[in-house]
Amino acid sequence: MTEQWEKYLKIERDEQEDQLEMQKVDRLLWIGLLLVLFLVPVVVRVGVIDYAAPFTGSDILDTGKKAELFTYYKYKLLVISTIVLTGIFLYKVIVLKYEIPKSSIYVFLALFSLMIVLSTIFAPYKLLALHGMYNRHDGALANICFLTLLFIASNIRYSTKMMVGILYALYPFVMLNTLLGLLNFYGYNVLQVPFVYDIVNSGMSEGAEIDEGSRLWGTVNHGNYVSGVSAFLIVLFFTWALLDKNKVRSAVNVMVALLCFAMLLSSLSVSGFLTFTLILPLIFLLIFKVAYKRKFAITFTAFLAGATCIYVVMVNHNPRVWDETFGFFIKTNPFAEAHAMMDGLRQAFDPSHVYAESEHNQQDQAYELPQLPESGVGSGSGRLYIWKKTWELIQQRPLLGYGLDTLPYFFPQDDPEKHANIETYTVIVDKPHNLYIGIAYGAGVIALFALIAFVANIAILAMKRIAKTMFGDDEQAIFASIALACSAYLVQALFNDSIIGTAVIFWILLGVLVSFLVQQKKEKVS
Numbered sequence: 001m002t003e004q005w006e007k008y009l010k011i012e013r014d015e016q017e018d019q020l021e022m023q024k025v026d027r028l029l030w031i032g033l034l035l036v037l038f039l040v041p042v043v044v045r046v047g048v049i050d051y052a053a054p055f056t057g058s059d060i061l062d063t064g065k066k067a068e069l070f071t072y073y074k075y076k077l078l079v080i081s082t083i084v085l086t087g088i089f090l091y092k093v094i095v096l097k098y099e100i101p102k103s104s105i106y107v108f109l110a111l112f113s114l115m116i117v118l119s120t121i122f123a124p125y126k127l128l129a130l131h132g133m134y135n136r137h138d139g140a141l142a143n144i145c146f147l148t149l150l151f152i153a154s155n156i157r158y159s160t161k162m163m164v165g166i167l168y169a170l171y172p173f174v175m176l177n178t179l180l181g182l183l184n185f186y187g188y189n190v191l192q193v194p195f196v197y198d199i200v201n202s203g204m205s206e207g208a209e210i211d212e213g214s215r216l217w218g219t220v221n222h223g224n225y226v227s228g229v230s231a232f233l234i235v236l237f238f239t240w241a242l243l244d245k246n247k248v249r250s251a252v253n254v255m256v257a258l259l260c261f262a263m264l265l266s267s268l269s270v271s272g273f274l275t276f277t278l279i280l281p282l283i284f285l286l287i288f289k290v291a292y293k294r295k296f297a298i299t300f301t302a303f304l305a306g307a308t309c310i311y312v313v314m315v316n317h318n319p320r321v322w323d324e325t326f327g328f329f330i331k332t333n334p335f336a337e338a339h340a341m342m343d344g345l346r347q348a349f350d351p352s353h354v355y356a357e358s359e360h361n362q363q364d365q366a367y368e369l370p371q372l373p374e375s376g377v378g379s380g381s382g383r384l385y386i387w388k389k390t391w392e393l394i395q396q397r398p399l400l401g402y403g404l405d406t407l408p409y410f411f412p413q414d415d416p417e418k419h420a421n422i423e424t425y426t427v428i429v430d431k432p433h434n435l436y437i438g439i440a441y442g443a444g445v446i447a448l449f450a451l452i453a454f455v456a457n458i459a460i461l462a463m464k465r466i467a468k469t470m471f472g473d474d475e476q477a478i479f480a481s482i483a484l485a486c487s488a489y490l491v492q493a494l495f496n497d498s499i500i501g502t503a504v505i506f507w508i509l510l511g512v513l514v515s516f517l518v519q520q521k522k523e524k525v526s
Contacts, residue, residue: 018096025092026156030165032085033153033508037169040074040081041501042176042219046201047072051134054125054409060428061408066134069200070221074500075137082145089152100155101518105461108454113147115447116140119400129403129442133430136221138405138498146507153511157519163478166512167240170505171256174233177218178259181226181266186317189215218263220501224433227272228492229502230264233257234272235279236485236509242283242299243290243477250299258306265314265321271495273325279488286480290471383433383495385421386411390432394440404442407431435493455490458510461517475516482513 051066092098100106120140123129132139158166183190190196200216218226234257241253264272287296315321319335327333393402393410402410408430418427432438440448462483469476489506 022092022096022098023157025088025096026158027162029085029088029092029152029156030158030162032081032088033149033156034165034169036078036081036085036149037166037505037508038172040077040504041173043073043077044070044200044216044219045073049134053128053134056409058428068135070219071135071137071500074504075131075142078142078145078500078504082148085152086148089155092155098155103457103518105454105457105514105518106151108450108457109147109151112447112450112454113144115400115443115450116143116147116404119403119443119447122400123403123406125403125406125409128406128409132405133408136405136431137500138503140404142500142503143404143498146503149504150507150511150514153508154514154518156515158512158515160474160478163475163512166509167236167478167481170233170236173219173505174237174256174259174263177220177226178263178266180216180218181263184215184217185266185268185314191216217267221499223267223269224271224496225499225502226267227264227269228275228489228496229272229505230260230267231272231275231279231492232485232489232502232506234260234264234276235283235488236481238303239283239286239484240477240481241303242286242296243471243480244474245292245472245477246474247295250295254299254303254306257303258310261307262310262314265311265325268318268320268324270324270328271492274328274495275488275492278491279484282487283484286471289466289469382421385417386429386432387434387437389415389429390437390441394437394445397444398440399444399446401440401442401444401447404438405431407438407441431497433495433497435496435498438497458514458517459487462513465517479513479516482509482516486510486513 046067046069049066049068049072052063053061056062093100117140120126120129128139130139130141131137132142156162180190191200196216217223220226220229237253237260238257241250241257244250244253264276284300287293287300290296311321311325315325315335319333322333322335389412390407408428411429413428418429432441436448436451439451466480466483469480471477471480486506486509
């Protein structure tokens with residue numbers, strides 16, 4: 001009887017038809033990833049959230065209705081997209097019998113995912129660890145979505161056109177954030193434009209409004225994140241322009257890379273510039289891996305010339321651009337001195353100002369109490385202080401951590417050292433400003449080890465591939481561009497946190513990189 005049922009239920013499938021069907025499914029998954037890359041990083045709309053949290057006595061952290069602009073709808077779109085794409089991928093695996101390649105990369109990815117899940121189960125505040133802070137949404141669920149999208153992206157066999165399309169999908173993000181960044185840099189507040197205000201404010205409850213004087217810096221939360229993703233994207237499009245044989249597309253990508261450079265400068269944050277400075281020599285070394293060295297050199301020179309022009313224009317408008325770029329290495333700011341000199345000349349020839357000597361009688365001066373030490377900024381804009389205090393927390397729960405994106409509820413917010421390191425007692429430390437420390441704090445040191453081992457495996461395979469390759473075709477050029485861009489992201493992560501608007505780009509592109517490495521290895525074995 002059992003054999004009869006098995007014979008009845010057994011469905012004969014045509015392998016050739018399944019392969020054709022698998023190609024269609026891969027294309028559908030690819031389109032889904034394109035939509036995620038196109039939509040998630042740019043969605044900006046106010047969302048009102050019923051937020052549940054531990055009691056701290058702070059209106060910012062405690063339970064209640066919270067309004068959030070940058071991550072709420074990104075989070076919803078990320079979760080929905082991941083669920084849909086996972087369903088399609090499961091059809092590919094279960095019905096079409098897709099075989100997932102065996103690789104140590106996936107072992108460490110699985111361990112990393114497992115530790116995130118366990119850290120959430122055993123977190124002191126489980127709901128908070130699952131979703132994260134209301135203004136960041138970088139909890140366990142978002143990170144599991146990132147890793148799921150990476151896994152799906154790594155199990156698609158891309159054609160050259162599909163890989164090109166993945167990078168084209170990032171153009172809107174670059175253009176929109178460069179525009180917003182430059183408008184803000186030159187003093188224009190786009191929230192004063194009625195239709196922009198209406199779009200952004202459409203999610204607010206009746207009677208509520210955005211605070212007067214608020215500004216829209218970009219489609220991600222802060223200038224630090226804009227700076228970090230700018231370096232990532234500069235490396236991506238600049239490297240592609242250098243290695244691309246298509247001269248027209250190469251010229252377009254030089255322009256896109258220059259837009260990213262302008263976006264970086266407008267962010268007024270040093271992390272992206274420092275990252276690009278560290279990666280630039282690696283990009284130049286690729287000249288020894290191409291046959292068309294003349295075109296490489298011309299493209300390299302054209303980008304540097306364009307970047308220099310952009311830099312001079314922007315630093316003359318705001319000398320702080322120097323402080324957040326070369327000022328990291330050279331403390332003297334020649335542009336600030338020039339501005340001070342011009343201001344002095346204007347005042348000297350301004351007839352509305354009359355200067356007279358003021359007499360001071362020491363005996364007539366009122367007695368003043370000694371001043372307490374002034375507030376200050378510690379090393380790395382206070383980052384070293386935050387890292388030190390977060391590391392002390394990690395030592396108390398090293399294996400499973402406290403749950404991702406829960407730092408403000410455990411950081412010693414009343415610590416006296418805050419005043420001397422981050423200027424004021426009133427600021428709430430809500431993130432560690434370091435992706436790796438954030439992982440160790442939130443999911444434990446085993447999770448950090450798994451992440452590092454996962455990335456190291458990819459890096460070793462990528463370096464071996466680059467060492468053996470003379471770049472001449474489009475696929476190899478895109479591979480090297482993504483590899484160096486992901487390296488840039490991991491460097492800037494030393495100074496920045498994970499955030500939905502930028503992390504989703506990195507994890508999907510890393511998945512494309514893994515696909516290139518693992519799928520090619522699988523084809524050679526077979």
